[in-house]
Amino acid sequence: MSVTAAQGFEAAAVTAGLKASGGLDLALVVNRGPLTSAAAVFTTNRALANPVIWSKQVIADGVVSAIVLNSGGANCFTGGTGFQTTHATAEAVSEALEVSAGDVLVCSTGLIGEQLPLQKVLDGVATAASGLGDHGDAASEAIMTTDSKPKRSVHTGDGWILGGMAKGAGMLAPGLATMLVVITTDAVLDSTQLDTALREATRLSFDRLDSDGCMSTNDQVSLLASGASGVTPDLDDFTAALTALCVDLAQQLQSDAEGASHDIAIRVVGAASDDDAVEVGRSVARNNLFKAAVFGNDPNWGRVLAAIGTTQAEFDPYDVDVSINGVLICRQGAPYRPRDEVDLTPRAVDLLIDLRVGEASATILTNDLTHDYVHENSAYSS
């Protein structure tokens, strides 16, 4: 179901011939209204792909009628020709659906620095537009690149529905591979309300997923509301539901991260501030030595403390506690329980860092550094 779970939305997925594998590679999601309110957040990378440059203009007025997404090419660093391809794609959707091209979001994912085959994209759009229906599942497959499975989530509220799809294995900023997310709802909400809810939800979900510290040029999370349910939810309730849905999608991205063999939740507690907790969690999430140790089932807490030492967060290296999978292996910066009490064979790893200076906390999701990660990212040009 994903993006077609909520009333007022139709989707289609086609094989436009962009992917070498020959699978579905172009998805179209249309908002039939009555509302066409929308919000979106984008990569913070300063090198922006053409579809991101385009979509930032589209979202400015908070009105979106459709979103077209392709895999098989990122359309990034493709110069003026690449931007024309994005523009022509939106125009093709505009003609087929009789909506304004300025209300069509465009997303692309795949190899950077190669032109998309324009005619194949345009033909794909035409085919998709003629096959719209309850095809949210197929749409979630068409946006996959190295994903091993589609990511979908649906939440049923009090008279309204949220549904979403995601691809990639990373985060908004940074991301391992491009992360594309489309979420739809039939709740009655305006674009300002959607923007507020989406920024809060992504801050606590995709922004705290840091698989390998590499930020994509194409990341985009879009939220479209049709108002077709006729129900206006309490904004706090809606935001909470949206956050839970985004966390669910983020966890699906984490568990399908390229080559990973462990899903690591880094829980930082006792921090002086939320920012400190996030900075500490992120520094550990980006430490290759710690991530390689987890791959080797080695509870190497010294690498955790060495990573914390690179931050500006408030802490005393000799008053930090570290637990791995429930075993207090480091107490106040010194060895405590024996290493061999820690069982790292399960895929899920719980790393608890207590800075012991305050009350703030944050959880960052990451993965281990594995042979398969190196293999996929050396063999797959993306």
Next chain:
Amino acid sequence: MSVTAAQGFEAAAVTAGLKASGGLDLALVVNRGPLTSAAAVFTTNRALANPVIWSKQVIADGVVSAIVLNSGGANCFTGGTGFQTTHATAEAVSEALEVSAGDVLVCSTGLIGEQLPLQKVLDGVATAASGLGDHGDAASEAIMTTDSKPKRSVHTGDGWILGGMAKGAGMLAPGLATMLVVITTDAVLDSTQLDTALREATRLSFDRLDSDGCMSTNDQVSLLASGASGVTPDLDDFTAALTALCVDLAQQLQSDAEGASHDIAIRVVGAASDDDAVEVGRSVARNNLFKAAVFGNDPNWGRVLAAIGTTQAEFDPYDVDVSINGVLICRQGAPYRPRDEVDLTPRAVDLLIDLRVGEASATILTNDLTHDYVHENSAYSS
């Protein structure tokens, strides 16, 4: 020769029993004078190993009579007991050599979070002190951990000599594994002159080696002067020679980095400032996706531009040129020469990034991300 190439220095290396391998694991370097001036720079990690905490106190007055180094244990996050081990080690050197313990630098490298066996260290110091001589080569072997070979460099000036040894594969801040460097000279220079020269030399050498972005808790670079040559060099000449020697040692560290199959020189030119050039080079050096691509002999310049996009450096993503091994593969942010013209089979990789906004430049040295890197750092608890 390394640290005993210059007049006035003696060294010894012994097997104290700290390393599981049973090899040389403790080195002692003694300055017989007439001068005992010295300078040192340390890791910028906020979590400091006990020998670093000790050595920072020792260097404060610019006087160093001896330096004792051990492999087989980092003595980091070992609490009060660990600091007492460092202190007792310096006291043992003091007694054996009849120098002040406050003039003895201590360096340790190996696993974090484990206590060193104190008695073995003390016995090792006594044995080393009784076997001092022209043993710079053996000393350079005793400080090795995952190093496959010792790193040594000697420079002969106009009547004076510089000699040095290094271990590890990383940089002062950050470092893949602990980096320890000891450099000796018989030039007549005071500690202030040595400090000025050493900071300039490390800024342009070890500080620009970034193998995997992970900063050690134990990094230390020490420079000792005996004045035994009786020659006072021009400080600029000395600094230039010291810089060249440090670059030589840094390149040896790079080419022996754990598991690496490519040595990558990232040359950033056309930058608005030195800081911008270093920031851009470092962002690329820390991008796992680019480093994995190099391992796979894939000239993936899109990942280079995506990494640059995460910096605050002045640049226009659509006016950047990228050349790999002499092939201009990206011109003004768009594809230029075909990818298959780039030959990435040689170990040495030359990545040239022209930001086209100014005149500043910097070169950062790094390595690729390989299966062997993951293997060594998952299987070896360090």
